[in-house]
Amino acid sequence: MAHETPDRRLARLQSLLSSRAALNSEMVNDRRIAAAVQQGRLVRVARGWFVAGEAWRCLSAEDRHLLAILAVRSRIGPEDVFCRESAAAIHGLPLYRFRASTVHLMTLGSSRRSRVMPSVARHADRLDPEEITMVAGLRCTTLPRTALDIARTAPPEVALGCADAALRALSRPGSNPAGAGATPAHFLSALETMPGARGVRAARTVLELADPRAESPLESASRWFLTRLGFEIELQVQIPSPNGGTYRVDLELRGRGILCEVDGRSKYTDSAVDGDRGAQDRAIERALYAEKRRQDWITGVTEKRLIRWGHPELGSIGTFASMLRSFGVRIPRDPFG
Numbered sequence: 001m002a003h004e005t006p007d008r009r010l011a012r013l014q015s016l017l018s019s020r021a022a023l024n025s026e027m028v029n030d031r032r033i034a035a036a037v038q039q040g041r042l043v044r045v046a047r048g049w050f051v052a053g054e055a056w057r058c059l060s061a062e063d064r065h066l067l068a069i070l071a072v073r074s075r076i077g078p079e080d081v082f083c084r085e086s087a088a089a090i091h092g093l094p095l096y097r098f099r100a101s102t103v104h105l106m107t108l109g110s111s112r113r114s115r116v117m118p119s120v121a122r123h124a125d126r127l128d129p130e131e132i133t134m135v136a137g138l139r140c141t142t143l144p145r146t147a148l149d150i151a152r153t154a155p156p157e158v159a160l161g162c163a164d165a166a167l168r169a170l171s172r173p174g175s176n177p178a179g180a181g182a183t184p185a186h187f188l189s190a191l192e193t194m195p196g197a198r199g200v201r202a203a204r205t206v207l208e209l210a211d212p213r214a215e216s217p218l219e220s221a222s223r224w225f226l227t228r229l230g231f232e233i234e235l236q237v238q239i240p241s242p243n244g245g246t247y248r249v250d251l252e253l254r255g256r257g258i259l260c261e262v263d264g265r266s267k268y269t270d271s272a273v274d275g276d277r278g279a280q281d282r283a284i285e286r287a288l289y290a291e292k293r294r295q296d297w298i299t300g301v302t303e304k305r306l307i308r309w310g311h312p313e314l315g316s317i318g319t320f321a322s323m324l325r326s327f328g329v330r331i332p333r334d335p336f337g
Helices: 006-014 020-025 030-039 053-057 061-075 084-091 143-153 156-170 184-191 200-207 217-228 277-302 317-326
Strands: 042-046 049-052 080-082 103-107 120-123 132-135 138-141 233-240 246-253 258-262 305-309
Touching (some): 030 042, 042 053, 049 053, 061 084, 084 103, 084 143, 084 156, 138 143, 143 156, 143 184, 184 200, 217 233, 258 277, 305 317
Parallel strands (some): 103 120
16 A cells, blocks of 8 residues: 555545444444453554454554544544644654544644543644645645654654655645755754744654665664764665666665665565465565575675675664674674764
């Protein structure tokens, strides 16, 4: 579903939601609904809204959060704007290790409307009218403002992935004119209009590293940890391939003769076809063999080591540093020093 438009994505998710009233109209009473929730056949997304347990278990964390947004939108007012992680999910920004279910809102103007809603957090940050947009019928903060808010409030390895993806989206032809010209410098300049706001200093550190060339949240998290450890990094290193084309390697540790690839499981499993288990295994074997040939070529041509890591090694900066040391990589800076 990676290439869905926001409209299609939200329409797909909306079709999964069932209201309590709709379930009751199908001769399912409240006692049966409660039993289905307890048994895992239904999942309660928000008060009065449910999704089939089987469908829920197949969804990403971001899609689960979008379901929560869709479930509460009928109970919020016209002055409410989805923000922070909720706006990031609406815009399709990656939320690394995202698990939260709380829906985030800002309330415009001087309204004191603060009706308490379960699993909804309201924030009092200042919001200018030009920082509000509509995405697939949902009123939320613009892409640049969302990236700024995430940079101020989220863990830096999460924030950098959002900032990288926001810059990448804003650099595409035909992107929202409100974000035209967005660069790390643009984001940093916008921070200057938030004196005294929470997290501005932390956001500045993150946004100085933002780069639209990063291709995945795993790569962004890796870059954050490597920078904290004192490495100088080059992104998307180009290497001539044997057929006259170009291979790209995710990262290079400058001056160390080390290239780095950040691999998720999908790099190998996405090539597998549904159905026959044997066919799936053969597709994965072909992907692994092709990657082995690519790595052999890269290390032979460049005479540089190539090391790999994935999601498990990025659990914490300590875990990541230990992995690098196990590969014989000297760490320039103690992250805890």
